[in-house]
């Protein structure tokens with residue numbers, strides 16, 4: 004391994020950590036929300052008088068930290084509420100929260116615990132008056148962590164269909180369009196339950212393009228999607244025949260108008276709802292870019308909206324790195340090129356991995372033999388797919404090193420076994436659960452010849 008590659012790897016990982024820290028949920032809430040006497044003031048100067056009850060609810064990977072910040076600000080003005088977070092994070096927050104109850108549930112597959120959380124969330128906001136205020140805190144993972152299934156559908160059926168759609172390569176807009184139509188919490192339903200209270204929903208976005216109705220499946224946001232859309236998505240991925248009868252019936256009854264649609268734009272319940280995004284992928288990329296510039300790198304943010312098959316994205320990003328090195332386009336070395344978003348993996352093999360590790364593995368193949376380049380890709384939540392690492396970092400020597408260990412990078416990629424690959428070849432980025440989620444962060448570093456100078 005050359006010194007330049009090693010330096011590049013170190014910078015790439017440092018910048019990933021910078022991006023995660025910029026998405027800190029406590030900071031994000033405190034930057035956005037202020038208390039002025041008995042009035043809550045939002046970042047855009049909307050003023051919300053606190054006259055009656057104040058209920059705090061939410062779900063998602065970052066919702067524990069968000070609740071902590073709200074409780075630090077409002078203390079015993081909070082009359083009750085509950086947030087659902089990953090079981091692994093409960094210990095971190097339950098000791099510091101006293102007014103807001105913290106419950107643990109499962110992700111990425113919803114379970115009975117998610118239903119218990121969903122029921123408690125809905126119960127907390129029912130029967131409120133027009134003087135009361137609900138503060139809702141949603142972030143990525145919220146869809147699986149809380150659910151109130153529509154009557155007649157079991158949570159296991161929803162969980163199974165969701166996982167099948169994910170594995171078939173459905174994106175989050177498609178997946179959540181289906182989830183919303185099997186729920187009495189998502190797709191604006193929570194706003195309906197909370198009405199006539201005023202509802203302030205703060206969101207940390209892990210959704211490409213920041214569509215609020217998709218973050219945690221938009222419990223407080225008008226739903227522009229329909230039962231028709233949900234059925235078309237299931238059919239597009241060839242899963243209609245595998246859908247249990249109970250789900251088919253709901254979707255078909257929905258199309259026939261026998262059961263209500265999700266609350267739609269224009270529904271008067273949304274007149275008392277304030278939906279705001281307080282942290283997102285581009286906010287993290289901007290922080291990473293500032294840090295890279297401070298360290299003397301020519302820096303470009305390519306996109307915060309990276310999508311597509313992870314292995315294709317890996318190839319394209321490797322090509323960009325090689326262009327920087329060869330021709331100095333779009334910026335000459337020392338260069339940092341940043342991207343963010345959420346790729347997908349169509350899982351065909353039997354291995355273990357995640358979209359960031361798969362992107363990195365594919366980039367390693369394309370970077371074979373290159374010097375002075377590193378590429379890191381990581382999920383800001385600290386968990387890439389069903390694995391215990393955030394992602395991976397590779398360079399032009401990763402391929403050769405693997406070969407010396409008797410590993411075929413192509414075979415591991417083919418088998419969607421990127422986790423095992425990096426376990427053997429080295430390169431995992433391990434952060435543990437970060438307690439936030441602004442989706443995936445990718446860093447390309449191209450060094451000049453002697454980066455230590």
Ligand SMILES: Nc1ncnc2c1ncn2[C@@H]1O[C@H](COP(=O)(O)OP(=O)(O)O)[C@@H](O)[C@H]1O
Pocket residue numbers: 111144169170172346347348349350353354355356357358361382384386387388389419420421
């Ligand atoms: N063996 C695998 N290799 C690569 N990706 C996988 C593998 N198994 C599952 N995935 C992908 O992991 C993704 C879900 O990962 P996860 O990090 O839980 O998502 P999110 O953070 O968006 O909730 C899905 O896109 C799925 O295709």
Ligand SMILES: O=C(O)[C@@H](CO)OP(=O)(O)O
Pocket residue numbers: 111142143144145146147175179209210217218219220440
């Ligand atoms: O909860 C969800 O619906 C999505 C998007 O917010 O998050 P994740 O991809 O982490 O499950």
Ligand SMILES: [Mg+2]
Pocket residue numbers: 143175209345
């Ligand atoms: Mg996601």
